[in-house]
Amino acid sequence: MGSLEHLVECDKTEYANVNWDELGFALTKTDYMFVMNWCKDGEKFSEGVLTRFGNIELCPSSGILNYGQGLFEGLKAYRKEDERILLFRPEENALRMQMGADRMCMPSPTVQQFLDAVKKTVLANKRWVPPHGRGALYVRPLLMGTSPNLGVKPASEYTFLVYASPVGSYHKGPNLNLVVEDKTHRATPGGTGGVKAVINYSPVYKALSEAKAKGFTDVLFLDALTGKYIEEGSACNVFVLKENVISTPPAHGTILPGITRKSIIEIALTFGYQVEERAVPIEQVLDAEEVFCTGTAMVVRSVASITYKEKRIEYKMGAETVAQKLYATLTGIQTGLIEDKMGWTVAI
């Protein structure tokens, strides 16, 4: 005891038994989740507890099951080379959940409650944070109406729950081949496309399944009003590049204000690119030099091709792309390889 060998032994990071290099984007059950309840009488969230990860009980008539009154968030914890753990812009997720809660008539945790819950969940599942450079721990906060709710009205009880899973690449294949979806839409003006409502996601399954059956990786949605402008993928924001100008649809209601989207815009500006948040006609996408997708799960991925009305356009790929430069900077900051001058990372 007290020998150098002992100290070195105590200092070794304990890891869960995971084949880190095989991780895709699927649930690996971890040890703990965090749960905090809100009831109308107290009008506030309870203290919140860490419990073993497992199934939860819900009334068959609960607001989340019957009317989809729920929101989720997604953020990642990364392991630095020195084994310490970094969260990426967690406060942004807390604020986005508050914005969504307002839209969905739900109470929301304070920023501090959200941050404490995320930190506790990550620390309790520390052994599941992949080794440096081999993935991330994806943290999934959920906010849902849990009281019985037969009539169409907001629930009177809510649960805020945070769980986590180690993840690797969102799309595993080498290339992202998108097809433009012109029959169904992800979001409509005045709807919930601009918040992270759970109800935004399953409506894309039909288009996504059909696209996958035809060999595409993902779909690119168009705006519901005119069908002329691009919106998003099934779970990512989209950027196009031409002559050093980077354009992306504005987050004005039908576009999810992605935190990776926002970070990429800020990084691109520091590199001197002109960034335009504006309606992007599909014709301009077909004429672009590069197209790339961003998201917490996706990070930054170059699009290899887009197919629109049977016509396939291919884009620049590889190490020399702007997308790759932005990806390297973003992930460098996230994993502690690049000095975080933006103040985005939170060490825990």
Ligand code: COI
């Ligand atoms: C995320 O990137 O966190 C997302 O929301 C995508 C998710 C739906 C898989």
